[in-house]
Amino acid sequence: AIGGIAYVGYNIWEMRNPHDQPNPDPSKKTLVILGTGWGSVSLLKKLDTENYNVVVVSPRNYFLFTPLLPSCTTGTIEHRSIMEPIRNFLRHKKAAVKYYEAEATKIDYERKVVVINDDSEIKGDVSSTEVPFDMLVVGVGAENATFGIPGVREHGLFLKEVGDAQRIRNRIMDCCETATFKDQDPEEVKRLLHMVVVGGGPTGVEFAGELQDFFNSDLKKWIPDIKENFHVTLVEALPNVLPMFSKQLIDYTEKTFQEETITIRTKTMVKNVTDKYIEAESVGPDGQKQLERIPYGLLVWATGNAVRPVVNDLISQIPAQKNSRRGLAVNEYLVVKGTENVWAVGDCAVANYAPTAQVAAQEGAFLARMFNNMAKTQEIQSQLAELSQAQEVAPTKEARDEIFANIKDLQKRLRRVQSINPFEYSHQGSLAYIGSDKAVADISWFAGNLASGGTITYFFWRSAYLSMCFSTRNRVLVFMDWLKAKVFGRDVSR
Ligand code: NAD
Known part of the structure; x- marks a missing residue:
């Protein structure tokens, strides 16, 4: 019994602590997620992190349950009760996720890099650098509107x-x-x-x-x-x-x-x-x-x-975003219009919904499903390629028929995986x-x-x-x- 408990305990411990990923896996795409708010965290919650080299950048190393923030102003609720350390949460993921506590100050769309700045009080020798991405999710939220009113x-x-x-x-x-x-x-x-x-x-x-x-x-x-x-x-x-x-x-x-x-x-x-x-x-x-x-x-x-400067700057780099005033215009799959590898969720995205936590959370969950499906699609496609090669060199008719049946099965699976409906709130x-x-x-x-x-x-x-x-x-x-x-x-x- 003690052995059993120890085994379960060890497994929970292991689950909480996936091994660090010292270097990105070159066979996987790098998915950079900006922000640790409602959109980004609900994406991370549902994302199969073993499919990508996942990097999270946010100046806030915790998720904040904003609906109860007004209660913190009077001490009805202590602020730490509605904060969840992002590192605790990431440690529960199956595969390691890199986290940098930094502000994304510029997204260079052409070069596919994000410039990040460590804006904390204590700085090391390096406090500004670049993070390259293959895929980028912008979930940086918005800032407070003042309408330029003086004071x-x-x-x-x-x-x-x-x-x-x-x-x-x-x-x-x-x-x-x-x-x-x-x-x-x-x-x-x-x-x-x-x-x-x-x-x-x-x-x-x-x-x-x-x-x-x-x-x-x-x-x-x-x-x-x-x-x-x-x-x-x-x-x-x-x-x-x-x-x-x-x-x-x-x-x-x-x-x-x-x-x-x-x-x-x-x-x-x-x-x-x-x-x-x-x-x-x-x-x-x-x-x-x-x-x-x-x-x-x-x-x-x-x-x-109001729109954050980093978002306005990205808007100015993409011709298709010329008329975007309130944030990044996205299509029905939350792809930033005019791009192929950039998505936006939450208050920085304009998708015809009010900028609420509920919308951001659903958008994040949608993207996770889509990214999981994209990875599955790739996996099935490479299996299919292997099978058709095998079919060509199969020695007997029986072997060819068996491979053909497998291909049919896989094609069916592929169609199912690929048929993802557009985001609907x-x-x-x-x-x-x-x-x-x-x-x-x-x-x-x-x-x-x-x-x-x-x-x-x-x-x-x-x-x-x-x-x-x-x-x-x-x-x-x-x-x-x-x-x-x-x-x-x-x-x-x-
Ligand atoms: P809001 O945009 O909903 O409301 C701001 C209000 O300020 C507007 O009614 C506007 O007319 C007024 N205003 C603007 N300039 C003014 C001025 N100079 N003088 C006087 N009034 C002025 O802002 P919010 O309450 O911060 O909410 C932001 C978003 O977050 C909304 O989409 C909201 O639905 C959501 N939210 C939802 C909840 C909830 O569901 N409980 C809680 C907080 C926020």
Whole structure:
């Protein structure tokens, strides 16, 4: 029995640690994957890595479960609970995968190389080099849109990465502690405690809800002095928030925010940002446009995505991409138009779908299936070539017939493998947390559509997100964080 356990243990250990691949296998193509987000990681999850020399390049050596990032800004969830080290994950693959922690700063399409830069604090003698590719998957995501509005980058905080969530968490506490500083002027107290969120998409709405929760259940208990002046305002340029949800759920969200005393300022477009106030244009009661100053202590900027420079640079190298403004235009097999060996997934690809995690994950899984099939196709084709050679020199009719039957079988298999349908996104629904233990969900099940909001939806939201977590480890950590916040409250230290 002990021998058996030891054997199983050894096998698990082996499975977790494929031997390093010291040099690329020259008989295989080199597949370079840029990014470790939803698209790239879901591709890696399903990819048979023994078919290619797989190289992953990303400045972030972990996968981040972004749907729960807003919860990290208030300490409801600790950021490490939603991070999965990419190296742990790659160690589970059957064949070794090379990983470089670096930013891809240029893709040279003609020369088939990616220029990579080590942008970490500690640098070795080499901190910039080139990675050649036969096949390339671009899954670098997008950056935060600012629309060139002055002051946003200097004074606003974004909500895309772990560092952003930590900065916001720190700034919330900074505002509260500074507002209660001795002899602080009442107007200044008001400013410091005004939490402004720009952008009424799901990111802005979820963050505003989380922040108000933080205030209601913890901040006002531990720092009663801020009770009178703490206020959250959500600013949105369009006539309503959450445009991707149904009218009923938009109304529900707006009503819930009203009850939570979050102010929603729709039809209000931010034009300028300074260190203490934003300038926003809205339509006044007289129908005239007016510019007003809104003082703030915390400014979170959540106005969606913009194209990364490395992607814009690639676009400029490919004539067929001339009119691409929002990212790399891809065909129905996610091939970057105008290329044969470059694919794009997730927020950097333009495939007529919203830039969501769900789309990116499905695109990644599709590419994995396609790459696995491409490898199988090659394998079958070389078997077929061998068989037809063997058939020519076969000594007897029986031997020839047997080989012929095998060829027929293989051809059938080849047809099956080659018949891969184009990528089609299957929308499972949209979910968003809106604060005070409520969530909204637009779910398309079977033929019907379920639009729901409220506490039951909230439990559905929780269990859905829990089940979508990357690993069992993440799931356990997130569950413990929720429990901890419920029992002890959130941590209000910096
Ligand atoms: P978004 O693009 O969905 O929303 C940004 C909002 O900012 C828009 O409504 C826009 O009108 C507004 N805006 C832009 N400039 C403005 C200005 N100067 N002043 C005021 N308002 C301005 O952005 P997001 O919320 O970051 O989402 C990005 C993508 O990620 C979307 O596709 C979204 O569906 C997805 N996402 C989904 C979820 C979820 O399903 N729970 C959560 C987060 C993000």
